[in-house]
Amino acid sequence: MRLLTLPLALLAAIGLSSAARAQDATAGEAVFKTQCSVCHSPLAGKNMVGPSLFGVVGRVAGQIPGFHYSAANKESGLTWDAPTLDRYLTNPQAVVPKTIMPYAGLKDAGKRADLIAYLSTLH
Ligand code: HEC
Numbered sequence: 098m099r100l101l102t103l104p105l106a107l108l109a110a111i112g113l114s115s116a117a118r119a120q121d122a123t124a125g126e127a128v129f130k131t132q133c134s135v136c137h138s139p140l141a142g143k144n145m146v147g148p149s150l151f152g153v154v155g156r157v158a159g160q161i162p163g164f165h166y167s168a169a170n171k172e173s174g175l176t177w178d179a180p181t182l183d184r185y186l187t188n189p190q191a192v193v194p195k196t197i198m199p200y201a202g203l204k205d206a207g208k209r210a211d212l213i214a215y216l217s218t219l220h
Pocket residue numbers: 129132133134135136137146147148150153157158159160161165166167168169170171177186195196197198199200203212
């Protein structure tokens with residue numbers, strides 16, 4: 098019995114720690130507030146320095162009416178799915194050279210995953 102208990106406990110611990118690392122939209126909202134909300138609103142139709150991020154996940158780049166995008170963004174041909182957002186938010190200028198988004202990038206992969214989980218809730 099003891100021989101079985103230890104591996105099971107280990108498996109449970111591994112399961113718990115990967116759950117703790119899973120994408121967390123609530124944590125992502127906090128990341129959004131500190132990193133993005135000076136320039137972006139999560140509300141539909143509300144453009145600030147940056148375009149509204151309502152419904153951004155799955156959207157083609159440069160589509161918000163009335164927002165003056167750079168040609169670089171508008172002509173990027175990107176769709177903001179989760180993998181593309183992950184690359185973009187790591188280093189915006191690397192993915193969209195000459196973008197006018199003045200953001201250096203979020204280097205922490207866990208925070209990016211949380212943030213993208215939060216952005217996915219904006220529908
Ligand atoms: C200092 C202002 C600023 C900050 C901070 C900022 N952005 Fe932006 N963002 C912009 C601007 C300006 C654009 C338009 C870029 C262009 O047209 O080249 C933009 C564009 C975008 C786009 C493309 C939207 C579209 O409709 O094509 C996404 C996605 C985005 N930002 C996400 C974020 C996220 C997520 C954060 C936080 C990690 C963030 N931005 C932080 C100003 C900012």
